[in-house]
Amino acid sequence: MQAIVCVDQQWGIGKNNGLLFHLPSDLEYFKRITLGKTIVMGGNTLLSLPKSKPLPGRTNIVLSDLFTRDDCTVCPNLESLFQELKNIPSKDIFIVGGAMFYKTMIDYCDYAFITKVKTICKDATVFFPNLDNMPNWELVEENELIEENGFSFQYTIYKNNNAKVFHIGDEKC
Numbered sequence: 001m002q003a004i005v006c007v008d009q010q011w012g013i014g015k016n017n018g019l020l021f022h023l024p025s026d027l028e029y030f031k032r033i034t035l036g037k038t039i040v041m042g043g044n045t046l047l048s049l050p051k052s053k054p055l056p057g058r059t060n061i062v063l064s065d066l067f068t069r070d071d072c073t074v075c076p077n078l079e080s081l082f083q084e085l086k087n088i089p090s091k092d093i094f095i096v097g098g099a100m101f102y103k104t105m106i107d108y109c110d111y112a113f114i115t116k117v118k119t120i121c122k123d124a125t126v127f128f129p130n131l132d133n134m135p136n137w138e139l140v141e142e143n144e145l146i147e148e149n150g151f152s153f154q155y156t157i158y159k160n161n162n163a164k165v166f167h168i169g170d171e172k173c
């Protein structure tokens with residue numbers, strides 16, 4: 001599975017349950033990569049989406065024990081989430097946030113699509129794990145800088161050379 005995220009130079013990803021930047025090209029990039037796939041998120045991230053609705057054109061799965069919904073799959077715990085994910089090809093699963101959920105899932109991801117914005121957002125309150133400090137993770141792709149809305153950013157890809165396999169009971173998935 002993969003993670004996809006937009007970070008500042010200190011791996012900040014959000015504030016006040018919202019994003020740090022409005023970068024239309026990055027939103028398009030996110031859409032292009034995730035359309036037709038399964039996106040998986042924590043409860044706060046679902047609530048942070050426009051009108052708190054699942055994203056169209058994708059299977060949305062949410063980890064939360066605070067609510068149930070009929071417009072997407074909500075798993076109340078990690079075990080039921082892993083049950084849900086085990087039938088989906090790993091290459092089609094995208095972890096899309098937020099901070100707590102990235103932290104929970106990052107060790108299971110094979111790749112991370114990181115949009116790096118070349119600024120430090122001093123008011124960021126939530127962060128992505130710093131992959132440069134994690135020995136398993138290697139930067140494998142770094143694209144050219146793009147300028148938009150006064151920000152300079154680039155698309156990068158990191159690879160996990162020792163991704164964990166999740167277990168349900170004794171079963172490896």
Ligand SMILES: NC(=O)c1ccc[n+]([C@@H]2O[C@H](COP(=O)([O-])OP(=O)(O)OC[C@H]3O[C@@H](n4cnc5c(N)ncnc54)[C@H](OP(=O)(O)O)[C@@H]3O)[C@@H](O)[C@H]2O)c1
Nearest residue numbers: 005006014017018042043044045064065097098099100101
């Ligand atoms: N920059 C980006 O690309 C990006 C992408 C996505 C989100 N974000 C930002 O990230 C922020 C939201 O992140 P967040 O950390 O507050 O929330 P979150 O990770 O979206 O959701 C946290 C909730 O998910 C559930 N959860 C996560 N890990 C769990 C675990 N190990 N076991 C059980 N439940 C677990 C819990 O749900 P319940 O408490 O409901 O049970 C928890 O309260 C927002 O600011 C959002 O804009 C940024």
